[in-house]
Amino acid sequence: MMTYYSWLAMLSIRKTPILSLLMVLAISVGIASCLTIITIYSAISTNPLAHKNDEIAAIQLNAWGDEGGYFDNNGVPVLLTYKDAKALYESGVADQIALHFNGGLTYSRIGADIKSGVEETRLVTRDFFSIFDVELIQGQAWSEQDDRMGERVVVINESMIGRYALGENPIGNSLIIEGVAHTVVGVVSERWNLTPAVYDPQGRPFREPPKAYIPFFQVEQMRIPIWGNVASWRNEDVSSNQAFLNSEVVWIYAWAGFHSRNNKEDFDQFLRSYVQSQKAKGRFPLYQDHYFQSPEQWLTIFNVVTKDDRLLLVMAFSFLLVCLINSTVLLLAKFAKKAPEAGVRRALGASKFSIFVQHLTESMLISILGALLGFVFSWFGLVGVRQLYHDYNAVASISISTYLFAVLLALITGLISGLIPSFKVSRTAPALYLKAE
């Protein structure tokens, strides 16, 4: 029966080509805008480390001394001082601990006429690679010894191989960073790109991944130009590196990884007693709380999904609603015209229900055609949006689940918009239309 109804539907659509085209276009535009917005929204609102929500956490210590509280995020500093970060690392209580920040360092190669450049480098402790699932394709992260000593080693991003002519097997080659020779020990895949960048959502949550990683504790040997937030509530002289490291300036992200619940509780205990001991020394003057933030919570604190994104989502669905009603109106008009035919069918014995299903099929066929056209439009829509937002370097292409969602949307639209018109036409009294007129 359904094939018959589908065939009837196609005939009917072809009989009023312009009206049908208008209906298909209206639905396609509605579905295209929804698809585009949903794809973008899901790309930016997805937590890429959701599977680790219970295993890793960002640490917030409230060393802030200003009564007004920290001026951003959730009112608590999102960064740590060097003294606190180092203490957390050296305690060894947490199973994994990653201290990191973003820097701009000068790179060059000996010999060859490779131009030197400034690259975005992340200074990290070695657990950064395991906590954030960084994908290495060659070599590995440096040893624990190298980690603590701030050894002159570097893990580079694949894209650096070409830029600095490091050859087929860059492991073991030397790269000059800030005038000092560093040995390449690992290569990170070019494809690794956390979107949004959970490790550093400040300002640019869709940033490109770091070009290279060097051991965090190199900060003890030289002053690294920090490309990130540096904040302080206290006026201190930080002109020398040593003074800077001893100060109350916050500039370091700290993340902990736990292999078990017990470990998390142990670490919590440790932080509590640590803060107490610091208070005894006169630090942490106003507060004594600390926080563990899961990746999910971290992204919320940094407002990665802005109100603008939500507004666009609302607009897209409202627009689809308008298209849906529009479709209903046009279907009503179209089916009213087909009332004579329906009358004849009823007179020949068709039940109200079969007339209803017949016209509902037509409505859904139009919706499906609209959805197919909508896919094409949404592809253009995504290209357009990528042009508009310079920052979205990895904005998704439409995923399978979004396609399925679009098909579902089309079917529901067809169903809902077709209900009233099909119902009306199924109730035509045959007698009216069997007369000569």
Add this chain to the structure above:
Amino acid sequence: MEFSPVFKSMLRRPTGPILIIMQLAITIAIVSNALSFIQQRLEFVNRDTGIQTEGLLKLWTQRDSSKDNMLESIRQDLEFLRSQAAVESAVIIHTVPMSSYGEIAGYSTSPSDSNIEVSSYSNAASTFSVTEGWRETLGIELIKGRDFNPNEYELFESGSGPSSSPIIISEHIAKNLFPNEDPIGKFLYIGHLMSFEIIGVMRNVMAHDPYWETPYQTVVYPKVEARSSLHYLVRVNDPNPDIVLADLTTKLRGYDKDRIVGDEKTMKQIIDDTYNGEYAMITLLSVVLFLLVCVNALGVVGLTSFSVQQRRRQIGIRRALGATRFAIVRYFAIENVMIVGMALSIGTIAAVLANMQLVSAYNLDPINWRFIPVSGLIVLCITLGAALVPVRRAAQASPVDAVTSY
């Protein structure tokens, strides 16, 4: 004006009109909210920056901090830039307006006793450390007091900065910290370590973060720390600043191979990048509005063509009885106006409710009421326009055809 017959005929077949009214009402709600948001964004990005954007360029250099001739090298770069034919003036600066590169310090009107400073954000100001020539380069206007004297500028090595200095504050700070008195000659302090004498007030200049709650809290300070990472702001008098920028960058790079020159941008590019999200939002909202208008127009065309065709007999009979073509068109126009009128009343309620939801759920700004009647008017024009074509065609039809054939 035949309002009554139009209304009664709609009542007889209410489904169509009800749906159309709903559609137009939702459209009015969307359009009025979208227009309001677009206006808010436009106002936001068009705020006065306080500087002359045209012809202003930014270059950035990074030096090896271990070298001891850093001060010399920085000065030489500045001299080099100033010597270029295309350059009118150039300065070193530590905070670049609207760019997110910058520093904020907390200033208070009295020195604090302890080392803990009261630096609540409302007393904080974005600090522009500049060398001589900053006013011409940035195009900033001084409205009170004086500019710095040549001997008040200083380029100092890290760690040996002066503990006192003259300072110029923005209008906004002057109004807030010194509401009823002349700020000239008064002092500002950072903790108890640094004091600043206010020698001038400038017209509001935007801080490095235009999304800050108080973006006009800015101060200018003539002591520049020689850092490994520095920005130069350059004013050029050329119709193609992008070309000049590329040229200057290459020349600066070639002049001294020992440091990196990069991240060169025109001020216009910096502002566009900072406001990228806003422009994108404005564009997207406009696209949605445009599509909405199209969908509604197409819907009205389709519906009206059909509706007019259903009533061919009625139209034919009326024409045969002496109604003019204009009267026929008027009938449908009235029907249209009534529908839009009802849509407007429902749409206004819908717009207000939707806006209240958006304001509370997403912390957006409330709607500007003006846009509701504006949207109603837009919808009216679209529907009348769209309906006009099929209606006129129906009115042209000869009464004889309409009545006899079917």
